[in-house]
Every structure is written in structure tokens, then in C-alpha cells.
Amino acid sequence: MPLPSAEDILSLSAEAIADFICDQTSSKTLHRVMTQLNIQLSSTDEEMRIKAGRALEHLGFPIYA
Numbered sequence: 407m408p409l410p411s412a413e414d415i416l417s418l419s420a421e422a423i424a425d426f427i428c429d430q431t432s433s434k435t436l437h438r439v440m441t442q443l444n445i446q447l448s449s450t451d452e453e454m455r456i457k458a459g460r461a462l463e464h465l466g467f468p469i470y471a
Contacts, residue, residue, distance in 0.1 A: 409435060409438055409439050409442055410426075410430075410439060412443060412446065412454075412457040412458050412460070412461035413457065413461075415439075415443075415461040415464055415465060416457065416460055416461055416464055418464070423464070423465060423466065426465075427465065440462075440467075443458045443461055443462050444458075444462075446458035447459060447462075447469075
């Protein structure tokens, strides 16, 4: 099963975030999702960086510059 993309995460409602995090944790994929988003934050593709940052913020994680 593919990991959720930044777009998938951004499409989640605010009410669905907690369930998403619980689901990813119980399926042991949260670390991989976070790693993927953090790698995308370093991308040379500006649109990818922006989406990854927005997805992390949508999940409730701060972005440090």
C-alpha cells in the first residue's frame, strides 16, 4: 500500500487528523510518512516543499527553518 502523499494529508478534514495519526501509528507507517514529508521539505521543487510544509502543519507539526 502506498504512503499517503502531501495532497492526501491536505485533503483530510481537521476532524480526521487524529484518526489519521492513530491509523498510521498502528500500521507502523507514521515514521515513513514523516520521513517522506521531511525529505520533500528539502526538495529543489518549490511546489513540493510548500505542499510538504503545509501537510506537516496540517498534521499539527511545526516547521522549523
